[in-house]
Amino acid sequence: MPTILAEKTEVYEKKGKNKKEFQNSKTILKIKDLYKSYNIKTPVLSMIEMELKQGEFVSIIGPSGAGKSTLLRCINRMIEPSEGSIVFDETEITSLSKKALRGERAKIGMVFQHYNLVSRLTVFENVLHGRFGYKSTLKGILSIFTEEEKQLALEILDKLGMKEFAYKRCDQLSGGQKQRVGIARALVQQPKLLLCDEPIASLDPNSSKVIMDHLKEICETMGITVLVNLHQVDVAVKYSDRIIGLNKGRVVFEGLPKELSNYAIQDIYGSELEDLIVE
Amino acid sequence: MNAQFDVIKKKRIQMTIILLVMLLIVFGAKVLTDFSFMEGLASIPGTVFWMFTNLIPTAEAMENFPKVMERLWETIILSILATTTAGIFALFFALFGSKTTKINGLLALLSRVIASVFRNIPVVAWALVLVISFGHNVVTGYFALFFTTFGFLVRAFMETIDEASTDSVEALNATGATYFQMVFRGVIPDTLPQMLSWVFFMIDTNIRSATLVGLLTGTGIGYIFDLYYKRLDYPTVGLITLSIIVVVIVIELISNKVRRMIL
Ligand SMILES: Nc1ncnc2c1ncn2[C@@H]1O[C@H](COP(=O)(O)OP(=O)(O)OP(=O)(O)O)[C@@H](O)[C@H]1O
Numbered sequence: 001m002p003t004i005l006a007e008k009t010e011v012y013e014k015k016g017k018n019k020k021e022f023q024n025s026k027t028i029l030k031i032k033d034l035y036k037s038y039n040i041k042t043p044v045l046s047m048i049e050m051e052l053k054q055g056e057f058v059s060i061i062g063p064s065g066a067g068k069s070t071l072l073r074c075i076n077r078m079i080e081p082s083e084g085s086i087v088f089d090e091t092e093i094t095s096l097s098k099k100a101l102r103g104e105r106a107k108i109g110m111v112f113q114h115y116n117l118v119s120r121l122t123v124f125e126n127v128l129h130g131r132f133g134y135k136s137t138l139k140g141i142l143s144i145f146t147e148e149e150k151q152l153a154l155e156i157l158d159k160l161g162m163k164e165f166a167y168k169r170c171d172q173l174s175g176g177q178k179q180r181v182g183i184a185r186a187l188v189q190q191p192k193l194l195l196c197d198e199p200i201a202s203l204d205p206n207s208s209k210v211i212m213d214h215l216k217e218i219c220e221t222m223g224i225t226v227l228v229n230l231h232q233v234d235v236a237v238k239y240s241d242r243i244i245g246l247n248k249g250r251v252v253f254e255g256l257p258k259e260l261s262n263y264a265i266q267d268i269y270g271s272e273l274e275d276l277i278v279e
Numbered sequence: 280m281n282a283q284f285d286v287i288k289k290k291r292i293q294m295t296i297i298l299l300v301m302l303l304i305v306f307g308a309k310v311l312t313d314f315s316f317m318e319g320l321a322s323i324p325g326t327v328f329w330m331f332t333n334l335i336p337t338a339e340a341m342e343n344f345p346k347v348m349e350r351l352w353e354t355i356i357l358s359i360l361a362t363t364t365a366g367i368f369a370l371f372f373a374l375f376g377s378k379t380t381k382i383n384g385l386l387a388l389l390s391r392v393i394a395s396v397f398r399n400i401p402v403v404a405w406a407l408v409l410v411i412s413f414g415h416n417v418v419t420g421y422f423a424l425f426f427t428t429f430g431f432l433v434r435a436f437m438e439t440i441d442e443a444s445t446d447s448v449e450a451l452n453a454t455g456a457t458y459f460q461m462v463f464r465g466v467i468p469d470t471l472p473q474m475l476s477w478v479f480f481m482i483d484t485n486i487r488s489a490t491l492v493g494l495l496t497g498t499g500i501g502y503i504f505d506l507y508y509k510r511l512d513y514p515t516v517g518l519i520t521l522s523i524i525v526v527v528i529v530i531e532l533i534s535n536k537v538r539r540m541i542l
């Protein structure tokens with residue numbers, strides 16, 4: 001019996017939301033028949049289908065190498081998908097020109113495992129980087145931001161409890177603080193979709209909780225759709241409206257947290273389940 | 280487990296072979312060139328003694344000091360000018376050639392090949408070739424230094440970029456930033472200290488190279504070194520050498536200070 005599921009029964013009784021509530025919401029992302037391979041022999045992703053509604057919190061779980069990061073990066077074409085269709089906010093992403101892609105990327109925030117901040121710049125500067133997608137090259141290079149943009153950045157930092165660090169250099173922050181800056185940068189984009197690639201994999205349990213709580217709150221209060229890659233099944237169960245299980249590049253599970261049975265977990269993690277428990 | 284053991288064993292065998300080959304080369308060279316270690320060692324004290332008695336600047340040599348300074352200044356300016364201009368070009372080639380910031384594969388390959396060609400032709404060869412087209416003047420020296428510095432800095436900058444900024448480049452691209460926004464607000468802030476320290480390193484390398492290049496092109500400190508050397512005026516030659524050493528040390532100090540300031 002995997003210990004990671006000990007709290008499970010308790011958790012899904014607390015959760016009010018279920019799939020039905022989102023049925024009438026607007027579709028933000030629709031992926032159809034997505035296929036990706038780096039070399040012809042083995043596809044990293046195949047036959048991926050998924051649909052995300054506005055305000056939904058969805059987690060992708062799966063063993064290492066399952067293709068979680070690749071899937072996330074195909075959505076904003078940081079990695080070029082090989083085949084298939086990705087419709088984000090009524091725009092087909094896969095056929096966009098470079099310039100049009102830039103405009104769509106601006107509406108998709110991204111949060112990374114290693115925070116990916118420009119470490120020698122201040123928190124404030126890093127957060128404002130989120131506005132580049134809406135700016136001309138020259139204004140970006142010269143760091144010309146409007147008052148509203150600066151105000152927005154400060155408000156978001158305040159919301160994440162990082163206002164007092166605004167003028168600190170990022171290399172002086174702790175991991176949890178850096179991740180909050182990463183989230184702030186994504187929120188300043190005023191995105192419709194937030195992609196998070198293992199946002200808590202490098203953090204201790206306390207900071208992890210802070211970060212996950214913030215993501216959940218962003219989702220609920222701002223109506224931003226959140227798609228998170230996670231390593232920890234218990235975290236996925238606790239926070240998600242829906243869970244997608246990936247194994248060897250295929251969706252092997254999709255359902256509510258309460259539907260994630262031990263059998264399903266076995267399916268997702270396969271033989272690696274035992275390693276997971278030892279961990 | 281077994282494979283790991285094999286790897287270690289293989290490495291050890293490799294190291295032994297490399298060591299043996301090196302020893303073989305040393306002894307082979309010794310036989311071929313008739314060089315005797317003992318004789319070489321024995322001549323060191325004599326050389327040091329000669330240097331101390333002949334190369335110490337005398338009062339007479341000090342009279343040439345203003346002339347030396349003037350030429351030295353010319354050399355310093357030339358080195359700084361060649362290094363900084365080469366640095367600007369190198370930055371763009373490095374951006375196009377780096378794995379993280381390349382625009383496309385072809386341009387990356389091209390920029391790497393060009394840099395490699397410039398880097399692998401020694402500065403003396405550049406000087407000798409350029410002297411034919413530009414003649415014995417400072418322009419020849421400038422281009423000789425410019426080309427080798429450019430080649431070296433492209434490579435140094437490329438490695439710096441790849442090491443320091445992969446993560447932030449990814450993040451900035453994901454926000455929808457343009458290429459130059461990503462470069463100027465992501466890559467450059469992250470890599471500036473390291474790049475500046477390469478530039479300083481090249482300035483002082485170039486002051487030493489400029490001495491050699493000046494010898495060939497008849498300009499700067501190299502020219503005056505050659506002049507007094509041929510006149511057998513060794514105290515002045517000593518003075519010139521000392522001033523070069525002082526300049527190189529001063530530049531090193533400035534470089535450290537500047538780096539600490541911006542870090
Ligand atoms: N640039 C690449 N070239 C070739 N293969 C790659 C490349 N990037 C990833 N892969 C392969 O694609 C597969 C999926 O990788 P991906 O990073 O998406 O997995 P993941 O589910 O995010 O794993 P993890 O949980 O360890 O982060 C892996 O087998 C990996 O080796």
Ligand SMILES: [Mg+2]
Binds near residue numbers: 068
């Ligand atoms: Mg991953």
